[in-house]
Amino acid sequence: MTIKDWFNKRKELQIAHRELEETQIDDSIGKLWIKCYNCNAQLLKKEVEDNMNVCPQCNYHFRINSETRIKQIFDDGTFNEMFTNILPTDPLEFEDTETYKNRLKAANEKTNLKEAVRCGVGKIDGETVSAAIMDFEYMGGSMGSVVGEKITLAMEYALENKIPMIAITASGGARMQESALSLMQMAKTSCAVARLNEAGILYITVLTEPTFGGVTASFATLGDVIIAEQGARIGFAGRRVIEQTIKQKLPSDFQTAEYLMKYGQIDILSSRKDLKSTISKVLKLHKPYEKNEEDNKKIKKNTATKKNTVTKSKKVKVEV
Numbered sequence: 001m002t003i004k005d006w007f008n009k010r011k012e013l014q015i016a017h018r019e020l021e022e023t024q025i026d027d028s029i030g031k032l033w034i035k036c037y038n039c040n041a042q043l044l045k046k047e048v049e050d051n052m053n054v055c056p057q058c059n060y061h062f063r064i065n066s067e068t069r070i071k072q073i074f075d076d077g078t079f080n081e082m083f084t085n086i087l088p089t090d091p092l093e094f095e096d097t098e099t100y101k102n103r104l105k106a107a108n109e110k111t112n113l114k115e116a117v118r119c120g121v122g123k124i125d126g127e128t129v130s131a132a133i134m135d136f137e138y139m140g141g142s143m144g145s146v147v148g149e150k151i152t153l154a155m156e157y158a159l160e161n162k163i164p165m166i167a168i169t170a171s172g173g174a175r176m177q178e179s180a181l182s183l184m185q186m187a188k189t190s191c192a193v194a195r196l197n198e199a200g201i202l203y204i205t206v207l208t209e210p211t212f213g214g215v216t217a218s219f220a221t222l223g224d225v226i227i228a229e230q231g232a233r234i235g236f237a238g239r240r241v242i243e244q245t246i247k248q249k250l251p252s253d254f255q256t257a258e259y260l261m262k263y264g265q266i267d268i269l270s271s272r273k274d275l276k277s278t279i280s281k282v283l284k285l286h287k288p289y290e291k292n293e294e295d296n297k298k299i300k301k302n303t304a305t306k307k308n309t310v311t312k313s314k315k316v317k318v319e320v
Contacts, residue, residue: 032046038055041058052072059271066118066133075123075124080122082153100177111138115138116141117147118132119133119150130166131167132150136172143214144177144182145181145185148186152189155193159199165201165202166205166206167205168208169216171212182214183214204224205227206228208232210232212235225286229271230269234255
Protein backbone atom coordinates (compact mmCIF):
# COMPACT_ATOMS: atom_id res chain seq x y z
CA MET A 1 0.00 0.00 0.00
CA THR A 2 1.43 3.31 -1.05
CA ILE A 3 1.41 6.41 1.17
CA LYS A 4 -1.18 7.97 -1.14
CA ASP A 5 -3.50 4.95 -0.78
CA TRP A 6 -3.09 5.06 2.99
CA PHE A 7 -4.11 8.71 3.14
CA ASN A 8 -7.12 8.13 0.84
CA LYS A 9 -8.32 5.21 2.97
CA ARG A 10 -7.84 7.24 6.12
CA LYS A 11 -9.87 10.08 4.61
CA GLU A 12 -12.71 7.71 3.68
CA LEU A 13 -12.84 6.33 7.24
CA GLN A 14 -12.95 9.86 8.68
CA ILE A 15 -15.84 10.83 6.38
CA ALA A 16 -17.77 7.68 7.28
CA HIS A 17 -17.22 8.25 11.00
CA ARG A 18 -18.28 11.90 10.68
CA GLU A 19 -21.55 10.90 8.98
CA LEU A 20 -22.33 8.50 11.82
CA GLU A 21 -21.81 11.19 14.45
CA GLU A 22 -23.50 13.98 12.51
CA THR A 23 -26.60 15.41 14.26
CA GLN A 24 -29.68 15.68 12.08
CA ILE A 25 -31.18 19.15 12.53
CA ASP A 26 -34.83 19.73 11.72
CA ASP A 27 -35.30 22.83 9.55
CA SER A 28 -38.47 23.67 11.48
CA ILE A 29 -36.61 24.02 14.80
CA GLY A 30 -36.48 27.79 14.28
CA LYS A 31 -40.26 27.87 14.46
CA LEU A 32 -40.05 26.83 18.11
CA TRP A 33 -38.67 30.24 19.09
CA ILE A 34 -39.93 33.79 18.66
CA LYS A 35 -38.40 37.18 19.42
CA CYS A 36 -40.15 39.80 21.54
CA TYR A 37 -40.43 43.07 19.62
CA ASN A 38 -40.28 45.07 22.84
CA CYS A 39 -37.44 43.59 24.92
CA ASN A 40 -35.71 41.48 22.20
CA ALA A 41 -35.86 38.37 24.39
CA GLN A 42 -35.67 34.99 22.65
CA LEU A 43 -38.72 33.08 23.82
CA LEU A 44 -40.09 29.58 23.42
CA LYS A 45 -43.19 29.87 21.24
CA LYS A 46 -45.06 27.33 23.39
CA GLU A 47 -44.26 29.33 26.54
CA VAL A 48 -45.64 32.53 24.97
CA GLU A 49 -48.79 30.76 23.73
CA ASP A 50 -49.41 29.32 27.20
CA ASN A 51 -49.15 32.89 28.52
CA MET A 52 -51.98 34.06 26.22
CA ASN A 53 -49.44 35.36 23.64
CA VAL A 54 -47.96 37.80 26.14
CA CYS A 55 -44.21 38.10 26.68
CA PRO A 56 -43.36 36.62 30.12
CA GLN A 57 -40.34 38.94 30.39
CA CYS A 58 -41.77 42.42 29.67
CA ASN A 59 -45.55 41.80 29.40
CA TYR A 60 -45.63 42.83 25.72
CA HIS A 61 -48.92 41.81 24.08
CA PHE A 62 -48.38 40.09 20.73
CA ARG A 63 -51.01 40.45 18.02
CA ILE A 64 -53.42 37.53 17.86
CA ASN A 65 -55.92 36.47 15.22
CA SER A 66 -59.70 36.24 15.54
CA GLU A 67 -59.70 32.48 16.25
CA THR A 68 -57.36 32.89 19.24
CA ARG A 69 -59.35 35.89 20.44
CA ILE A 70 -62.60 33.91 20.38
CA LYS A 71 -61.03 31.07 22.37
CA GLN A 72 -59.70 33.49 25.00
CA ILE A 73 -62.87 35.51 25.53
CA PHE A 74 -65.88 33.29 24.88
CA ASP A 75 -66.97 30.26 26.90
CA ASP A 76 -65.85 26.99 25.30
CA GLY A 77 -68.00 25.95 22.35
CA THR A 78 -70.54 28.75 22.74
CA PHE A 79 -69.56 31.00 19.84
CA ASN A 80 -71.71 30.42 16.75
CA GLU A 81 -70.59 32.35 13.67
CA MET A 82 -73.24 34.04 11.51
CA PHE A 83 -73.44 35.78 8.11
CA THR A 84 -70.76 33.53 6.59
CA ASN A 85 -72.57 33.57 3.24
CA ILE A 86 -71.80 37.27 2.67
CA LEU A 87 -68.66 37.44 0.51
CA PRO A 88 -66.61 40.34 -0.89
CA THR A 89 -66.71 41.23 -4.60
CA ASP A 90 -64.83 43.64 -6.85
CA PRO A 91 -67.49 46.16 -7.96
CA LEU A 92 -64.92 48.75 -9.11
CA GLU A 93 -62.64 46.19 -10.83
CA PHE A 94 -59.80 47.85 -8.93
CA GLU A 95 -56.17 47.21 -9.85
CA ASP A 96 -52.94 48.73 -8.57
CA THR A 97 -49.82 46.56 -8.51
CA GLU A 98 -52.21 43.62 -8.60
CA THR A 99 -55.94 43.11 -8.96
CA TYR A 100 -58.28 43.34 -5.97
CA LYS A 101 -59.62 39.87 -6.79
CA ASN A 102 -56.12 38.41 -6.47
CA ARG A 103 -55.59 40.20 -3.16
CA LEU A 104 -58.83 38.75 -1.79
CA LYS A 105 -57.82 35.28 -2.96
CA ALA A 106 -54.36 35.59 -1.37
CA ALA A 107 -55.86 36.82 1.92
CA ASN A 108 -58.26 33.88 1.95
CA GLU A 109 -55.47 31.36 1.34
CA LYS A 110 -53.27 32.94 4.00
CA THR A 111 -55.85 33.14 6.79
CA ASN A 112 -58.58 30.70 5.75
CA LEU A 113 -61.05 33.54 6.41
CA LYS A 114 -63.69 34.94 4.09
CA GLU A 115 -63.39 38.49 5.38
CA ALA A 116 -61.63 40.67 7.96
CA VAL A 117 -64.38 40.24 10.57
CA ARG A 118 -66.18 37.30 12.15
CA CYS A 119 -69.63 37.93 13.59
CA GLY A 120 -71.75 35.67 15.73
CA VAL A 121 -73.42 34.96 19.05
CA GLY A 122 -71.67 33.54 22.09
CA LYS A 123 -71.50 33.51 25.86
CA ILE A 124 -69.05 35.24 28.20
CA ASP A 125 -69.29 33.75 31.69
CA GLY A 126 -72.83 32.67 30.83
CA GLU A 127 -73.94 36.07 29.45
CA THR A 128 -75.21 35.89 25.86
CA VAL A 129 -73.86 38.58 23.52
CA SER A 130 -73.78 39.45 19.84
CA ALA A 131 -70.19 40.03 18.74
CA ALA A 132 -67.99 41.20 15.87
CA ILE A 133 -64.32 40.18 16.04
CA MET A 134 -61.94 41.77 13.52
CA ASP A 135 -58.82 40.01 12.21
CA PHE A 136 -55.76 42.07 11.23
CA GLU A 137 -54.23 39.15 9.32
CA TYR A 138 -56.87 39.49 6.58
CA MET A 139 -55.76 42.53 4.51
CA GLY A 140 -54.78 44.47 7.62
CA GLY A 141 -58.29 44.19 9.07
CA SER A 142 -59.41 46.82 6.55
CA MET A 143 -63.11 47.72 6.53
CA GLY A 144 -64.76 47.08 3.18
CA SER A 145 -68.44 46.91 2.32
CA VAL A 146 -68.78 43.32 3.56
CA VAL A 147 -67.09 44.11 6.89
CA GLY A 148 -69.44 47.03 7.44
CA GLU A 149 -72.47 44.98 6.44
CA LYS A 150 -71.64 42.09 8.77
CA ILE A 151 -70.98 44.38 11.74
CA THR A 152 -74.26 46.20 11.08
CA LEU A 153 -76.15 42.90 10.89
CA ALA A 154 -74.59 41.80 14.21
CA MET A 155 -75.80 45.05 15.79
CA GLU A 156 -79.29 44.58 14.33
CA TYR A 157 -79.34 41.04 15.73
CA ALA A 158 -78.48 42.43 19.19
CA LEU A 159 -81.24 45.01 18.79
CA GLU A 160 -83.82 42.41 17.73
CA ASN A 161 -82.96 39.97 20.52
CA LYS A 162 -82.33 42.60 23.23
CA ILE A 163 -78.83 41.34 24.05
CA PRO A 164 -75.55 43.31 24.50
CA MET A 165 -73.29 43.97 21.51
CA ILE A 166 -69.50 43.69 21.61
CA ALA A 167 -67.11 44.86 18.87
CA ILE A 168 -63.45 43.76 19.12
CA THR A 169 -61.42 45.87 16.72
CA ALA A 170 -58.08 45.33 14.98
CA SER A 171 -57.82 47.34 11.79
CA GLY A 172 -55.72 49.65 9.67
CA GLY A 173 -58.85 51.53 8.57
CA ALA A 174 -60.97 51.72 5.42
CA ARG A 175 -60.21 49.44 2.45
CA MET A 176 -58.83 51.60 -0.36
CA GLN A 177 -59.70 49.08 -3.09
CA GLU A 178 -63.41 49.83 -2.54
CA SER A 179 -63.07 53.62 -2.47
CA ALA A 180 -66.29 55.45 -1.45
CA LEU A 181 -68.09 52.13 -0.86
CA SER A 182 -65.66 51.49 1.99
CA LEU A 183 -66.00 55.00 3.44
CA MET A 184 -69.80 54.65 3.53
CA GLN A 185 -69.40 51.82 6.05
CA MET A 186 -68.41 54.43 8.65
CA ALA A 187 -71.86 56.03 8.35
CA LYS A 188 -73.66 52.68 8.19
CA THR A 189 -72.08 51.24 11.35
CA SER A 190 -72.46 54.56 13.22
CA CYS A 191 -76.18 54.64 12.40
CA ALA A 192 -76.52 51.06 13.70
CA VAL A 193 -74.81 52.12 16.96
CA ALA A 194 -77.28 55.03 17.26
CA ARG A 195 -80.18 52.57 17.01
CA LEU A 196 -78.66 50.49 19.82
CA ASN A 197 -78.36 53.63 21.97
CA GLU A 198 -81.99 54.61 21.32
CA ALA A 199 -83.15 51.13 22.36
CA GLY A 200 -80.98 51.12 25.49
CA ILE A 201 -78.92 48.13 24.33
CA LEU A 202 -75.45 47.92 25.90
CA TYR A 203 -72.66 48.37 23.33
CA ILE A 204 -69.08 47.55 24.36
CA THR A 205 -66.00 48.13 22.21
CA VAL A 206 -62.66 46.42 22.83
CA LEU A 207 -59.78 48.18 21.06
CA THR A 208 -56.79 45.95 20.35
CA GLU A 209 -53.47 46.32 18.53
CA PRO A 210 -53.80 48.10 16.13
CA THR A 211 -57.02 50.14 15.65
CA PHE A 212 -56.72 52.99 13.15
CA GLY A 213 -58.41 54.98 10.41
CA GLY A 214 -62.09 54.77 9.58
CA VAL A 215 -62.73 52.07 12.15
CA THR A 216 -61.49 54.35 14.95
CA ALA A 217 -63.48 57.23 13.43
CA SER A 218 -66.75 55.25 13.52
CA PHE A 219 -68.07 52.34 15.55
CA ALA A 220 -64.84 51.60 17.48
CA THR A 221 -65.05 54.74 19.62
CA LEU A 222 -68.83 54.97 19.97
CA GLY A 223 -69.18 52.32 22.67
CA ASP A 224 -71.09 52.88 25.90
CA VAL A 225 -68.02 51.35 27.53
CA ILE A 226 -64.69 51.54 25.68
CA ILE A 227 -62.10 48.98 26.77
CA ALA A 228 -58.53 49.00 25.40
CA GLU A 229 -56.06 46.16 25.62
CA GLN A 230 -52.73 46.98 27.26
CA GLY A 231 -50.15 48.36 24.83
CA ALA A 232 -52.54 48.63 21.88
CA ARG A 233 -51.92 51.45 19.42
CA ILE A 234 -55.11 53.39 18.67
CA GLY A 235 -55.59 56.44 16.47
CA PHE A 236 -56.81 57.87 13.19
CA ALA A 237 -53.78 58.87 11.10
CA GLY A 238 -50.40 57.24 11.64
CA ARG A 239 -47.71 58.73 13.87
CA ARG A 240 -45.37 59.59 10.98
CA VAL A 241 -48.13 61.36 9.00
CA ILE A 242 -49.07 63.48 12.03
CA GLU A 243 -45.44 64.46 12.75
CA GLN A 244 -44.90 65.49 9.12
CA THR A 245 -48.12 67.53 9.16
CA ILE A 246 -47.66 69.45 12.42
CA LYS A 247 -43.83 69.57 12.14
CA GLN A 248 -43.43 68.46 15.76
CA LYS A 249 -42.04 65.43 17.54
CA LEU A 250 -44.75 63.44 19.33
CA PRO A 251 -44.36 61.78 22.78
CA SER A 252 -42.96 58.24 22.76
CA ASP A 253 -46.22 56.80 24.15
CA PHE A 254 -48.46 58.75 21.74
CA GLN A 255 -51.49 56.76 20.44
CA THR A 256 -50.99 53.95 22.94
CA ALA A 257 -53.84 52.66 25.11
CA GLU A 258 -52.04 54.02 28.18
CA TYR A 259 -51.80 57.49 26.61
CA LEU A 260 -55.52 57.50 25.73
CA MET A 261 -56.41 56.35 29.24
CA LYS A 262 -54.37 59.20 30.70
CA TYR A 263 -56.39 61.76 28.71
CA GLY A 264 -59.81 60.15 29.21
CA GLN A 265 -60.33 58.76 25.71
CA ILE A 266 -61.09 55.24 26.95
CA ASP A 267 -62.93 53.93 30.01
CA ILE A 268 -60.96 50.81 30.96
CA LEU A 269 -57.38 49.68 30.33
CA SER A 270 -57.08 45.91 30.64
CA SER A 271 -54.34 43.31 30.31
CA ARG A 272 -55.15 40.32 28.14
CA LYS A 273 -55.36 37.90 31.06
CA ASP A 274 -58.02 40.10 32.70
CA LEU A 275 -59.92 40.98 29.52
CA LYS A 276 -62.59 38.28 29.75
CA SER A 277 -63.31 38.95 33.43
CA THR A 278 -63.41 42.71 32.75
CA ILE A 279 -65.99 42.30 29.97
CA SER A 280 -67.96 39.89 32.15
CA LYS A 281 -68.11 42.40 35.02
CA VAL A 282 -69.33 45.15 32.67
CA LEU A 283 -72.03 42.85 31.29
CA LYS A 284 -73.23 41.85 34.75
CA LEU A 285 -73.24 45.46 36.02
CA HIS A 286 -75.44 46.55 33.12
CA LYS A 287 -77.67 43.48 33.15
CA PRO A 288 -81.39 44.44 33.23
CA TYR A 289 -83.20 43.73 36.49
CA GLU A 290 -85.06 40.42 36.19
CA LYS A 291 -88.34 40.29 38.14
CA ASN A 292 -88.72 37.38 40.46
CA GLU A 293 -92.07 36.68 42.15
CA GLU A 294 -90.59 35.22 45.33
CA ASP A 295 -88.19 38.17 45.73
CA ASN A 296 -91.04 40.61 45.17
CA LYS A 297 -93.15 38.87 47.82
CA LYS A 298 -90.28 39.09 50.32
CA ILE A 299 -89.81 42.80 49.55
CA LYS A 300 -93.54 43.46 50.02
CA LYS A 301 -93.58 41.45 53.27
CA ASN A 302 -90.55 43.34 54.67
CA THR A 303 -92.08 46.67 53.66
CA ALA A 304 -95.40 45.80 55.38
CA THR A 305 -93.54 44.74 58.55
CA LYS A 306 -91.64 48.04 58.66
CA LYS A 307 -94.88 50.01 58.23
CA ASN A 308 -96.53 48.14 61.13
CA THR A 309 -93.51 48.75 63.34
CA VAL A 310 -93.52 52.47 62.57
CA THR A 311 -97.29 52.71 63.24
CA LYS A 312 -96.98 50.98 66.61
CA SER A 313 -94.10 53.20 67.70
CA LYS A 314 -96.13 56.28 66.79
CA LYS A 315 -99.12 55.05 68.83
CA VAL A 316 -96.92 54.46 71.85
CA LYS A 317 -95.58 57.99 71.64
CA VAL A 318 -99.12 59.46 71.43
CA GLU A 319 -100.33 57.52 74.48
CA VAL A 320 -97.35 58.73 76.53
